Amino acid sequence: MEFVTIFLIGLTAGGLGCAAVQGGLLASAVAARKELDQKDKNDFIPTLSFLGAKLICYAILGGVLGLFGAALSISDNLRTIMQVAAGVYMIIVALNLLNAHPIFRYFILQPPRFLTRLIRNQSKSADIFAPGLLGAMTIFIPCGTTLAMEALAISSGSALKGSLILISFVLGTSPIFFGLGYITAKLSDSFQKTFFKLAAWVIIFVGLFTINNTLGAAGFPVVTIDFSGQEQQQTANIAAKQEYQIDISGSGYSPNYLKVKKGLPVKITLNSNNSYGCALAFRIPSLGISKNLRPTDSQTIEFTPTEVGQIPFSCSMGMFRGVIDVVS
Amino acid sequence: MIKKKFKITGMHCTSCAMTIDMDLEDLEGVKASDTSYAKMETEVEFDPDKVTDNLVIETIKKTGYSAILE
Numbered sequence: 193m194e195f196v197t198i199f200l201i202g203l204t205a206g207g208l209g210c211a212a213v214q215g216g217l218l219a220s221a222v223a224a225r226k227e228l229d230q231k232d233k234n235d236f237i238p239t240l241s242f243l244g245a246k247l248i249c250y251a252i253l254g255g256v257l258g259l260f261g262a263a264l265s266i267s268d269n270l271r272t273i274m275q276v277a278a279g280v281y282m283i284i285v286a287l288n289l290l291n292a293h294p295i296f297r298y299f300i301l302q303p304p305r306f307l308t309r310l311i312r313n314q315s316k317s318a319d320i321f322a323p324g325l326l327g328a329m330t331i332f333i334p335c336g337t338t339l340a341m342e343a344l345a346i347s348s349g350s351a352l353k354g355s356l357i358l359i360s361f362v363l364g365t366s367p368i369f370f371g372l373g374y375i376t377a378k379l380s381d382s383f384q385k386t387f388f389k390l391a392a393w394v395i396i397f398v399g400l401f402t403i404n405n406t407l408g409a410a411g412f413p414v415v416t417i418d419f420s421g422q423e424q425q426q427t428a429n430i431a432a433k434q435e436y437q438i439d440i441s442g443s444g445y446s447p448n449y450l451k452v453k454k455g456l457p458v459k460i461t462l463n464s465n466n467s468y469g470c471a472l473a474f475r476i477p478s479l480g481i482s483k484n485l486r487p488t489d490s491q492t493i494e495f496t497p498t499e500v501g502q503i504p505f506s507c508s509m510g511m512f513r514g515v516i517d518v519v520s
Numbered sequence: 521m522i523k524k525k526f527k528i529t530g531m532h533c534t535s536c537a538m539t540i541d542m543d544l545e546d547l548e549g550v551k552a553s554d555t556s557y558a559k560m561e562t563e564v565e566f567d568p569d570k571v572t573d574n575l576v577i578e579t580i581k582k583t584g585y586s587a588i589l590e
Contacts, residue, residue, distance in 0.1 A: 213535035289532070297558045302534040305554075312542045335533040388532070 195360040197398060198341065202364020205289060205337045205391030214330055215369060217315040218242050221326055224318040236370075238323035243366050245327035250358040253331050254345045258354020261346040268410065268477065271349060271508070275406035278347035282399030285340040289392035300336045307332045340395055347402055349509070409510030411477030438514075440464040440471045440485065445505075448514030457496045458516075464489050473508035476516075482508075521551055523565045526576060530585040531557050543583045547571060561590065 222238050265271030281299070288296035311329045314322060334342065341361045345354035434456050439446045440463065452458050462474055464485045472485045476493075483491050497503065503516040531537060537555035540562060544553035549570025555562035564576055573589050580587040 213533075213539050216539060294560075297560070300534050300557060302537060302557055308538045308541065312538075333535055333538060335535050337533075 195356060197394060198344070198357055198360040199364040201337065201341070201391055201394050201398070202361040203367070204364075204387045205395070206335070206341075206361055206365040213333070213335070217311065217326055217330075218323060218369065220315045221317065221322045224316055225320070225322065227318065239369055241321075242323040242327035243362075243369060245324040246330050247359065247362050247366075249328045249331045250362045251355050253342070254355035254358030255351040256354075257342055257345040257358075258348050258351040261349040261354065262351070264346070265349045265508075268475070268482065268508075272406055272410045275347040275349075275509075276403050278343040279399045279401075279403035279406065281343045282340040282395050282402065285336045286392040286395035286399065288336055289388050289395070301334075301339060303333050337391065337395070340399075344398065344402065347406075405510030407510070408504070408513060409475060409477065409506045409508060411504055434458045436460045438462050440474070441467045442469045442471065444471050444507075444512035445514045448512075449517065450514075451517045451519060452497055454497050454500050454518050454520050457494060459492060459494045461490060461492050470507040470509045471512045474505065475508055476503060476505045478503055481505075521565055522568050523563060524573065524576075525561055525563050525590040526580070526587045527561050527590050528555065528580060528585050528587045529560065531555075531560060533557065536585065537562075540580055540583050540585065543579055544576065547575065547579060550576075562587070 218239065221242075222235055225238065261274065264274045284296050284299045287293070288300060307329075311326070311333060314326050314329060317325075319325075338361070341358060345357045348354045348357060434452050436450055436452075436459070438448075438450075438460055450460070462483060462485060464472055464487060466488050468487055472487070472489075474483045474485065474493075475481065476495075479495050481493050481495065483493060485491055497516075497518040500518050500520050503518060504513060505516065506513040528540065531540075534557040537557040540555045541553045544550050544555075544562070544564055547566075549567040551565040551567070553562055553564045562580070566576070577587045577589070
């Protein structure tokens with residue numbers, strides 16, 4: 193669902209915002225080529241090579257940003273700060289799209305002059321590879337929305353996720369390039385503004401969601417948006433021997449609710465069986481417990497609860513959650 | 521060569537600033553153009569014998585934005 197949202201952001205704000213500029217650059221490269229070779233009347237191939245190169249570059253960029261995020265999250269505290277910062281940045285970008293205040297414009301990075309010059313010269317080249325190179329170079333001229341998605345890629349803290357985030361985004365921005373003239377002529381100004389607004393609100397939602405999940409993973413009480421479906425309870429054995437098993441799958445933890453007694457040692461065995469995803473990074477922030485499982489693995493955690501109350505657990509990103517309820 | 525600043529409206533991201541610079545610098549007689557998205561203005565260095573204020577404003581308008589002399 194995450195990647196679908198990102199695709200939609202690309203399709204709306206990203207598409208219109210980027211297309212205005214990048215579409216212009218592409219058009220001038222295509223025109224330069226046509227001037228050179230009258231037979232070359234096809235727009236489709238240059239557009240495709242432009243988009244293909246762009247997609248590959250963003251896929252790599254996303255991976256690098258994800259790795260950068262992973263390097264930043266050497267400690268859970270740093271990870272929390274980085275993810276909250278990324279969430280806040282997304283909201284700032286969205287507020288700028290909404291024209292909330294001129295101050296937000298200063299947060300949108302402007303590419304250095306020598307890069308924009310380079311890109312401009314490239315757009316005038318009649319070389320057959322020009323559209324492709326131009327597509328690759330667009331990573332240097334990110335619009336605000338792209339910057340927000342790059343922040344999200346960093347906050348994912350994984351090369352694969354970071355890459356997928358930018359791939360989804362760039363795929364979302366792509367369709368508009370094929371019908372640029374047609375669509376821009378069709379869309380009235382007010383309709384475009386509505387599109388921007390819609391996208392801005394989606395970005396605000398993603399930003400808030402990121403912050404919420406981050407704080408949730410750090411053990412703060414937050415609004416629960418849980419993807420793991422219905423709460424499954426395990427209340428049965430409040431026995432002297434407090435032993436539990438939690439199965440980890442791609443969709444979270446089962447059970448995700450345990451009831452334990454205060455003052456007695458608790459032993460939880462975490463089992464994963466050919467499962468992938470964030471849930472493998474198991475965290476209980478309030479107890480400083482952190483276990484990273486392999487796709488098929490079994491690890492045990494032990495602790496003795498000393499206070500009555502709820503102990504939240506989650507994956508490192510806060511997407512999948514659960515609670516250990518300590519009763520007296 | 522003289523330098524003049526113009527206020528611009530209608531830019532929605534930094535790439536718009538880039539496009540304006542490109543179109544202005546394509547004009548014969550314009551030496552450099554430095555558009556800031558954050559400040560919503562552009563500083564243009566041009567030869568007054570070849571380029572008029574009006575031509576600058578018209579060029580920006582053609583790119584898709586509106587401009588006035590500061």
